[in-house]
Amino acid sequence: MDWDIVTAGDTHAVARRLAHVLDGCYAPLHDRAQRVLVKQDEQELVIDVSPLQGSTIEEDVALRDFTVNAMAVPLTEAVSAVATDVPLTPILIDPLHGEQDLRTGTLRATSASALEYDPLRILRAVRFMTYYAFTLDPTTVTLIEQAVPRLAQVASERIHEELYAILRPAGATERLYCLDQLHVLTALLPELDVARGMLQPVLHHWDVFDHSLRTVFMLEALGTTLQQTPEEIAQSPFDIGGQGDLLALKELLLEAEEQHIFSFATLLSPQMKLAALLHDIGKPPTHAVDEEGNITFYHHPQAGVPLIRTIAKRLSISTHDGRLMQQVAAHHMRPGQLSQDPVTPRAIRRYFMDLGPNGIYVALVALADHLAMRGPEPLTIHWQRHRGTVRLLLTCYIRERDSILPPRLIQADELMRRYHLEPGPLIGQLLEAIAEAQAEGVVHSREDIFWFAEEKLHQLQSTGEK
Template sequence: MNPHDSALKLARKLSQAGHLALFAGGCVRDRLLGVEPKDYDIATSATPQEVLRLFPGSNEVGAHFGVVIVRHHGHATEIATFRTDGSYKDGRRPESVEFSTPEEDAARRDFTINALFENPETGEIIDHVGGLADLQTRTLRTVGNPEDRFQEDALRLLRAVRFATRLGFTLEPATWAAIQQFAPSLQRISVERIRDEFSRILTGPHRALGIELLTRSGLIDIFLPELRDLIGCDQPPQWHPEGDVYTHTRIMLDMLDDEAPLALVLAVLLHDIAKPPTRTVDPDGRIRFNGHDALGATMAENILRRLKYPNSLIDDVAFMVSRHMQFMHVQDMRTAKLKRFMATPTFIQELELHRVDCASSNGFTDNYDFLVSKRGEFDNSPTLPTPLLNGRDLIARGLSPSPTFREILDDALTEQLEGRFPSRDSALAWLDNRLNPQVP
């Protein structure tokens, strides 16, 4: 059973029990935009207690705010009682709620396009706030006074940017002005909620526009102020005719596929984050950014830890930032080093970062084309084969783990990757000669 049919059955059961039940919010918006919703929300006149009696065993976590999560045929449907919210003293959540009517429920929602209802049986759209007109003109507008909506919950500032960019909508002027005015209030919001909205902006279409809106509004200053330093940080024009580091980064973001993974997008966003603090100018006027890759990896790690991203993602992003300048040397690498370079779990994402890095600036594709060719060549054999020598071989010859121990194994793998060991016997012969050199 698909999510729509599952939610329809729940709505019917509510209706048969004498309650008004309507599809609400994002699922209505998406269906009108021709997008199949991934999940459905139901707004109803039934109280949480009445919902729980109809659907025993449901999740009561949100019952205080009139919300119950009902699981049906593998789908989780949020069933919320029509309500009005009390005051938002902390700028994050209402102090209280009162159960109300569809009209009052629509009036307390964030944006008009998210305040539409649909009759599940007839498909009739119920619009109390002008959301249909805004859908037709592709306009993002708050319900009622934008200043009130953003003061109620400052996370709506980021949600506005997310909806505008993901849907390709234009921010209504009064709504945009209020976002700029209330940007500092985002400081009230937990870093986890900010991170989640930011990630949604980065992993959707028009992510470069999202960064532009975050920057122009001042929202970026609250959680990623380092990004503003990229603006006006000029670069050598012969290598970067596109302009400053900020422009370069925006173009790169635009060039990524809409489905690019979050780690790659963050690596692109932060790959040149250390150019401002490393920028120097030679006496002849040449601009340099020596060490910006190494410092950038440290800065990226610090930024992502501050935003409480998972450790595995932080490690991947910092690693990609640390290596992005090495791609200019790949054609000079020995086979063994190149194979190791290409064997990392993040290499495919790094290759895409390199592609958009060059395409957004000098347009050179030599190194990219070389690596694509080598991938095809190495596909016929493991990039990093099982080592022919291992620690047991060294221990059997009387060695103990030490820096020398590791050095011998690394050298052995290099010889193997270079094709100098046709067999394990030849590898063992090399080891014996390494430990006891034969004097001619």
């Protein structure tokens, strides 16, 4: 249980005293509010100490966000009641009838100005609905819709924290639709708005907007399925056609966890769900219809990368998470494309040279993308091929990584010194060519590499001059 303490006294002094008595840690939040952290067995007790707003506690709670948070009890009586397991109701200070709303599961704003005062409370409302199964009362819905434009005034770091909290638990797609119904989703991600109603080629059941949200649902469903028992996996609709692909994928992913190159927690993390949501963000700007009426989205994976870069900056998404999202957007089509022809060792090597261990996550999003494409329509042989290709990709990387990606025998700086080269794309092309030659057994030693590099360099430079 976390505690929020309001005092008319010195918050610094109160917090320091609590930390001393409870053997906790004192952590100032800002000029006025203070925090005390107390370790209790395996858990952590959080006590926030804030100054009284207004002249009375009734005035203070009236300034809170929602009525269920606008209740208080005198601290001494509260501690005594908790210690003796006595109900708090007789001593409850509840001027806005928050207890009644708590009993009925109603989330109600404390006042008409509560959401205008801090528009982040809009996202907090959806989070409370997520964690506590609250239902918004109609007046609060109206207040949220009116306050949405003010979200632009909220610090991006605060929005990022709340958005990740909303996406973290299972059932993220339902909450994304809730955000959309409140006109919040496209306020945060205006790039998605134009995707609404944008039709796709005939194999797609949903428009671009709904497909994007359904991909999050399918990522959760696939990630959950891959952690089930063999008997449950065999009953999954994703296991159509048998072939043991799903069970094999589960075993591969468990091995990858042991190698610390993958985790199911990351697969179902907020950043991966956001990556799944934005995987087709490049479709709207590349949408076209040819003379025969065929819908196309040529080069949409590449077009999505700068858009995600912009979104990541706007939402204060970390460099690590932003890079993963960009990789998903740029490469989510590759596993499906590989499934159309026999997969060569070179194609597998290039895939993981480009993506490294993140190629595992990209491949799984690609499967979720395929499932979301079909909607309620039955899966076909194309799903089986796609699934089998991902199994092959993961098998090669998780179990045969040394053979497809042998250790590099030479570094970029050595090539630059030996051949008097400047940093640039040519160095990357040269290193990639050497890596492929090494994996194919064309070169075996540093001497072989120098011979190969000189010949390849001449070839690349000649091509560049043309």
